Amino acid sequence: MPESAAIAGLLCALVLAVEVGTLIGAVFLLAAIALYNKMAGGASSPGGVPEPALGKAMWITFATSVVQLVAGVVIEGYGEAVEGARGLVAQLISFPVSLLIMAGMLSAKLPTTFGRAVLVTLCYMLVVLIVVGVLVGIAVLVFEVAFGEPTNTAKH
Numbered sequence: 001m002p003e004s005a006a007i008a009g010l011l012c013a014l015v016l017a018v019e020v021g022t023l024i025g026a027v028f029l030l031a032a033i034a035l036y037n038k039m040a041g042g043a044s045s046p047g048g049v050p051e052p053a054l055g056k057a058m059w060i061t062f063a064t065s066v067v068q069l070v071a072g073v074v075i076e077g078y079g080e081a082v083e084g085a086r087g088l089v090a091q092l093i094s095f096p097v098s099l100l101i102m103a104g105m106l107s108a109k110l111p112t113t114f115g116r117a118v119l120v121t122l123c124y125m126l127v128v129l130i131v132v133g134v135l136v137g138i139a140v141l142v143f144e145v146a147f148g149e150p151t152n153t154a155k156h
Helices: 003-040 054-081 086-109 114-147
Strands: none
Touching: 003 054, 003 114, 054 086, 086 114
16 A cells, blocks of 8 residues: 555544544533533523533534643643653643633633633533443453353352
8 A cells, every 4th residue: 555545544534533532522511511500500590501502512622622732742841841750740730731721711612601611621521530430341341251250150
């Protein structure tokens, strides 16, 4: 296969991965807003956050990811400049920066306050943790069933 065809295939796969990742992130965002609104008394309540359409949620998720990518590159560059525990420094800095970026993007793109956006961001992280935890639990269960030691329940 020519090298240009391989590069074109990788670029197509990258575009598809970005689209699917953006869609999944938008669904998580909508779930996080719904969770927050449920706790706040509804989307129409004074403390509620309006739910965007799926397309707008995808744009918010995509823009947040791009800004977080740029911030991650900058933080990693800072981590490279610090001798010793550069990985730890980068991880300790990147989590709150990521939270602030998403909250800032939500407060800029949705008609809501920064404080509510922070709470929606925390709900987003909770939704992601729950979904990932369920998927990991299912994977562990499947691997245990598929590759686990067979139990012998027959008595001799």
